[in-house]
Amino acid sequence: MAISKQRSYHEQIDIKNTTKLRNLIEDMPEFIHDFFRGIEQTRSSRTRIAYAYDLRIFFDYLFKNHKDFKDSSYETLTLSMIELLSPKDLERYMEYLKYYEKDEDEHLNQIEGIMRKISTIRTFYSYFYRRELIKYNPAALIEMPKKHDKVIVYMEADEVANLLDLIDSGENLTKRQKDYHAHTRKRDLAMIMLMLGTGIRVSECVGIDITDVDLKSCGIKIHRKGGKEVVIYFGDEVEEVLRNYMEEREHIFAKEGHENALFLSMQRKRISVRSVELLVKKYTQLSVQLKKITPHKLRSTYGTNLYQETGDIYLVADVLGHEDVNTTKKHYAAINDNKRRKARNVVRLRKE
Numbered sequence: 001m002a003i004s005k006q007r008s009y010h011e012q013i014d015i016k017n018t019t020k021l022r023n024l025i026e027d028m029p030e031f032i033h034d035f036f037r038g039i040e041q042t043r044s045s046r047t048r049i050a051y052a053y054d055l056r057i058f059f060d061y062l063f064k065n066h067k068d069f070k071d072s073s074y075e076t077l078t079l080s081m082i083e084l085l086s087p088k089d090l091e092r093y094m095e096y097l098k099y100y101e102k103d104e105d106e107h108l109n110q111i112e113g114i115m116r117k118i119s120t121i122r123t124f125y126s127y128f129y130r131r132e133l134i135k136y137n138p139a140a141l142i143e144m145p146k147k148h149d150k151v152i153v154y155m156e157a158d159e160v161a162n163l164l165d166l167i168d169s170g171e172n173l174t175k176r177q178k179d180y181h182a183h184t185r186k187r188d189l190a191m192i193m194l195m196l197g198t199g200i201r202v203s204e205c206v207g208i209d210i211t212d213v214d215l216k217s218c219g220i221k222i223h224r225k226g227g228k229e230v231v232i233y234f235g236d237e238v239e240e241v242l243r244n245y246m247e248e249r250e251h252i253f254a255k256e257g258h259e260n261a262l263f264l265s266m267q268r269k270r271i272s273v274r275s276v277e278l279l280v281k282k283y284t285q286l287s288v289q290l291k292k293i294t295p296h297k298l299r300s301t302y303g304t305n306l307y308q309e310t311g312d313i314y315l316v317a318d319v320l321g322h323e324d325v326n327t328t329k330k331h332y333a334a335i336n337d338n339k340r341r342k343a344r345n346v347v348r349l350r351k352e
Contacts, residue, residue: 008209008260009206009207009209009261009270010207010223010227013045013207014045014227017045017046017048017049018045020049021036021045021048021049021052024049024052024053024056025052027074028055028074028077029074029075029077029078031078031079031128031133032055035124035127035128036048036051036052038127038131039051039123039127044225044227046225050116050120051120051123051124054116054117054120054121055120055121055124057097057102057117058093058117058120058121059074059077060102061093061096061100062085065092065096066085066089068081068084069081079128079133079134080134082125082128082134083134083135083136085138086138087138087139087141087142089138090118090121090138090139090142091142093121094114094118094142094145097109097113097114097117097118098114111145111146114145115144115145118139118142118144118145119144121139122139122140124139125137125138125139125140126139126140152300152304153291153297153300154297154300154301154303154304154305155290155291155293155297155298155301158289159289159290159291160196160301162287162289162290163192163283163284163287163290163293164189164192164193166283166286166287167185167188167189167192167283168185168189170182170185171286172286172287173286177282180266183266184266186241186244186245186248187245187248187249187263187264188279188283189241189245190241190242190244190245190246190263191205191263191271191276191279192280192283192298193237193238193241193242194220194234194238194242195295195298195299195302196298196301196302197234197235197237197238197302198220198232198233198234198238198302198319199298199299199302199303199306199319199320200222200232200299201225201295201296201299201321202273202276202277202295202296203225203273204222204223204224205263205276205295206263206270206271206272206273206276207222207223208220208222208261208262208263209260209261209262210246210249210260210261210262211260212262213242213246213262215239215242215243215246217233218233218234218235218236218238218239219231219232219233219234220232220233220234224321225321228321230321232319246262249262249264252264252268253268254268254269254270255267255268255269258270276295277294277295280293280294280295280298281293281294299320302320303316303319303320303328306319313325313328313329316328
């Protein structure tokens with residue numbers, strides 16, 4: 001009898017996403033299946049699923065709104081039909097994405113949503129154009145919507161201290177919440193401080209296994225987006241709370257299939273991304289002194305603090321796992337502006 005291997009969390013996620021993708025594109029033409037096979041090595045399973053949703057919206061629009069596709073379906077769709085679309089057709093689609101109705105639901109897209117969906121179309125056309133399966137690429141001729149950079153939101157030092165005190169004490173929690181807090185305090189404190197002290201994504205945090213943690217070197221192996229494994233390091237403050245939690249974790253018997261998960265839910269299963277998001281929301285609502293905080297804001301807080309302390313944008317990009325340093329520069333441009341403001345009186349033209 002063959003012994004089944006217990007799959008890691010990341011293998012389970014990939015299998016789940018692969019199955020979901022297959023279901024999403026099952027009724028699509030073979031050339032679209034070719035596209036997804038072709039990008040498999042360069043795009044994560046989550047990204048491919050997002051592409052599948054975006055392409056379904058695109059083709060649904062064409063079938064219902066474009067005169068040359070009115071009598072078409074996935075069964076009759078061909079690559080040559082896709083090639084006949086013009087830049088103006090795609091610009092009309094961009095306008096449609098701002099607001100549309102589907103299955104009696106209203107859909108609104110802001111600039112970010114429109115850009116992502118058009119980026120999918122560009123990737124789709126580019127794939128077939130580079131392989132010389134189409135001779136014309138209209139997606140390369142359209143201008144992307146202009147995105148206005150958002151001001152980065154991060155926590156000030158007093159807000160961080162306030163949040164950690166609330167998690168540690170459980171102050172202002174309801175009676176029922178305090179009952180849970182008695183069992184989750186060490187876990188919650190370890191998770192929040194780990195994200196604040198390393199800048200890891202919430203998806204990376206929930207995916208950590210016990211065997212990924214090395215308390216001697218103060219390092220944790222994490223899986224970045226795209227499947228890359230890296231080791232990130234944490235400071236003494238994080239080590240202390242992590243060690244306390246891991247001592248407690250040794251006495252918690254996880255459900256089958258979750259034995260190696262570092263952070264467990266009350267059901268003794270690996271905690272989910274959504275549960276961490278709700279957990280952060282719960283604690284930040286306990287104090288009027290805290291702004292609206294999400295797990296991503298914890299990441300922004302770490303990146304901001306690291307940049308302010310080191311001034312090394314390349315180090316920040318590397319630690320946060322940004323593939324393009326320009327992404328990091330864009331997000332932390334406001335900090336550069338603050339530095340420029342502080343520099344205005346540094347150089348004296350006349351000695352007093």
